[in-house]
Amino acid sequence: MTTRVAMIARVSAAAALRRSLPTSGALLQRPMPVQARSFGVFSSIRDTVTQKMQDRNDEKQAEAYRQQIQDLAGSSKFDLNTFHEQLKKNADASGLNGWKGMIPGVSEMTAVQQMKAFMEILEAIEPQHRENPYLINGKVKRKITEKCGHSAEEINNMIRQYEQMSALHQWLSKRVQRGLSLPETYQETQDLIREDPTGFPAHKFRMKQRRY
Numbered sequence: 001m002t003t004r005v006a007m008i009a010r011v012s013a014a015a016a017l018r019r020s021l022p023t024s025g026a027l028l029q030r031p032m033p034v035q036a037r038s039f040g041v042f043s044s045i046r047d048t049v050t051q052k053m054q055d056r057n058d059e060k061q062a063e064a065y066r067q068q069i070q071d072l073a074g075s076s077k078f079d080l081n082t083f084h085e086q087l088k089k090n091a092d093a094s095g096l097n098g099w100k101g102m103i104p105g106v107s108e109m110t111a112v113q114q115m116k117a118f119m120e121i122l123e124a125i126e127p128q129h130r131e132n133p134y135l136i137n138g139k140v141k142r143k144i145t146e147k148c149g150h151s152a153e154e155i156n157n158m159i160r161q162y163e164q165m166s167a168l169h170q171w172l173s174k175r176v177q178r179g180l181s182l183p184e185t186y187q188e189t190q191d192l193i194r195e196d197p198t199g200f201p202a203h204k205f206r207m208k209q210r211r212y
Helices: 002-020 024-029 034-074 080-094 111-124 127-131 138-148 152-177 186-195 202-209
Strands: none
Touching (some): 080 111, 080 127, 080 152, 111 138, 111 152
């Protein structure tokens, strides 16, 4: 008898406990605590600030691109000294990532590493070879490798990028001579070269065409 009374008491207590707990619907209807709601506010502020920073960075890089186009168009010649100055100036103006749009083939992930490698290679090249890059042969590359630690393949990559920039310089110079407008974005540069490649070395233009 005592056992039966105890069981009835436990069942009654459990039923009372269930009645005292809110249902799932009641939980959903309760307003969120102020502390929890504040996380949503902070998230919104964070997203707004992040977007503004991205917009500011994009604008900064776009301005650096326009300035570099102007500098390229205004240069009387384009050797490795000019290339070095252009890379350094654009890196200072828009950050290490800012210059990647100027040089075809440079991805987002490798931009910083490649920028540093280019600068180190260029600083290891003797003045006479900076003035005339076509004098850089295998022997010269070995000396550059000894000085900066970068491989011949990396040196070749830097030279290829220089040659493409040099081709862009020739094309821009021709547009200035003909009184034509200069591009303001990388996409506009590509479009104008396809529409009017006058002044752009033919083999470089064919190489660019194969990428599309």
